[in-house]
Amino acid sequence: MSTPDYGRAFSLMREAAGEAWGAYTRHAFVEGLKDGSLPRESFLHYLRQDYVFLIHFSRAWALAVVKSETHEEMLAAVATVNALVAEEMQLHVGICEAAGIPQEDLFATPERPENLAYTRFVLEAGYSGDLLDLLAALAPCVMGYGEIGARLGAEKSSETYADWIGTYAGEGFQGDCAAVGQLLDSALERRLGKDYANSPRFATLCDKFRKATELEVSFWQMGLTP
């Protein structure tokens, strides 16, 4: 199958990330979701850490609202904050409760260093830079999950993690990825022009994208070691 189209800037950044992108989107954890071989314990451990991750990831998307320069940018960022805070976080609460993890336990999950490293990197990139720096650091999580979801939706050989796969393969999340891709493209063109890929700035943004991709690899690795 071909990879989904999330826009031009994402496509360029993904390519510039080199092998890190494959190390992330085809990590052993991901392949374990695909064929159902991932131990349940790892999955639940991952879900709990991902809940903590989502708290800070939502804060980072809220920072994108603060750093917006147009009404369209604000609306796009607000929509993502809502999807994260009001929906995805609740989804995790639900899955965890169904798996016997009470909400209090979930909320009390101690943050693992690989988790902390990733979210603080994204937030700091956003605070220290402008909207472009922040979006470049946010993109790998959004679009990487989109790409993983789309591939696993087509290739999965087990129903064990079908719910999780369905969430990210589904129209809703794929639409979110397309919207974020569009936000990234338009934010770049607005600030750096149509020829943004030739601005020195773009290389710095690709560095931030690759660094965030590497931190995704560490996150999956952490998922394998409950």
Added chain:
Amino acid sequence: MSTPDYGRAFSLMREAAGEAWGAYTRHAFVEGLKDGSLPRESFLHYLRQDYVFLIHFSRAWALAVVKSETHEEMLAAVATVNALVAEEMQLHVGICEAAGIPQEDLFATPERPENLAYTRFVLEAGYSGDLLDLLAALAPCVMGYGEIGARLGAEKSSETYADWIGTYAGEGFQGDCAAVGQLLDSALERRLGKDYANSPRFATLCDKFRKATELEVSFWQMGLTP
């Protein structure tokens, strides 16, 4: 009539603001809305500036999401961002269009210095401080409009500005004020304890509240001079 109850912290900060609070909530602009004597030109000028204000005020509320420390704080701040970006800003677009101001004109409104001073003060207080500093600077706008709306809803002697008054006198907005008051109370107790009013920190927060109140006075004054 008695003033609405928006919580303990607001009540203390309001009192600490001294005469500035009355200068704000009983400004000539407000009295002109009440008896319908405010010139239409002033009102439309104010609405346009208020639209620009809401852009930055929404950004400041998004910053409150970033600076939240609990899930409840995040949810409360996200709800306010939504109410502002998705509803109140659209409301202004609608009123302005009905008054013959096309959306392009509204979006191109040059920001007046009194407007800029206020929003940058709030944003900077939020960036440089924590959630408490930010909420103290945000509160006068929210609760002041709530108090003005409630009073004018009861006392108005003209229907000229009844729509505007109705928006802020209405259950929806009054509920928002109560929710923000509760957020302020709980954020204070969480960080400074039940006895927060005796913390030196509280005096600094009252200063920020009063400064924001004074900037509201300037904003009304600006409204009178299109």
Added chain:
Amino acid sequence: MSTPDYGRAFSLMREAAGEAWGAYTRHAFVEGLKDGSLPRESFLHYLRQDYVFLIHFSRAWALAVVKSETHEEMLAAVATVNALVAEEMQLHVGICEAAGIPQEDLFATPERPENLAYTRFVLEAGYSGDLLDLLAALAPCVMGYGEIGARLGAEKSSETYADWIGTYAGEGFQGDCAAVGQLLDSALERRLGKDYANSPRFATLCDKFRKATELEVSFWQMGLTP
């Protein structure tokens, strides 16, 4: 006399600021310093407000250190913070004491709205944007005073304010202006390339520069009304 050369980017931004630049650098307050006609009371009032201004201006330059991406950028910004905090602020303390304003009085100066508007605008531009946004908002104060100092050093017809003029006309401050101009040029080239002036980004930066210039005009105006 010709204006001093503070680099290419400053020269372009200065031109883009249009009439605002002249309104700032040839304001009645400035002309009053030149021919000695400025009332002493205005001068002292201005000095006290300028002391409050310098506190926040130093904070903004410290933010430039935080937002630096290279060792050279950090060193340049640190040097400016030092010049401001360790030298210029002490200078004001000295001048004020010599004029009979004790240090406690100086420290207790209530901040005027025109003052607050300016510094919060600069700080917010820096927090919300990257180093370029911050430098564009910082430049008018530094280079404007350099230009004023250089001109008044050559044209002054009275010795009343010769000390003040000498400070900004002197080699030390003129060197600071050249250094900031160089920092601005190199920061732009590093991020946007040699052709930075054709990036859409540059227009936004010119807007921030012009807005800060307008806020300088208000600051002088405030100086005339103790």
Added chain:
Amino acid sequence: MSTPDYGRAFSLMREAAGEAWGAYTRHAFVEGLKDGSLPRESFLHYLRQDYVFLIHFSRAWALAVVKSETHEEMLAAVATVNALVAEEMQLHVGICEAAGIPQEDLFATPERPENLAYTRFVLEAGYSGDLLDLLAALAPCVMGYGEIGARLGAEKSSETYADWIGTYAGEGFQGDCAAVGQLLDSALERRLGKDYANSPRFATLCDKFRKATELEVSFWQMGLTP
């Protein structure tokens, strides 16, 4: 020997950090510096990473200038930025050059994840919180090195790393630690009163201090694996 006295707040936070403090200040890396058993390769690897660390640590101290509320706080933070940027970073350049690592190599050191995690945590704590949050996250590095330096100065059984030990055992650095301890104490009293240790806020600050301490442990561990 007794541990040096860096003030009351540090002493309380150190105690609240529990075993993490000992894991940090008596880490195998530290003991290897003491008896000279630390492989040279590890030491140079550590020095290179520490150079990258100092860049971001200096940025974080510059943020402390931005977040200061008094002239004294500003002066204390500016002094630390200077000591770091103008002195300690140059010291590393010198030691590395003497060890055959050219400056270009040093500047091009790829940042290790344990390094990134620590500095981004500190910066984000500072951006999202106020000066207290930032100081609590900055303190373990400053005072921990002070405590390590003082102990190794007294206990070292080898001259191999005597220069390094001398730097942190010396009067200069010990004076810096005392000054930072005083800044922490006075900043806490100013905001939370003499009884700051009983404010709920203090517990949150102790959490940040302990988290930074744990990240120091990871940093030493990283040093052992070039």
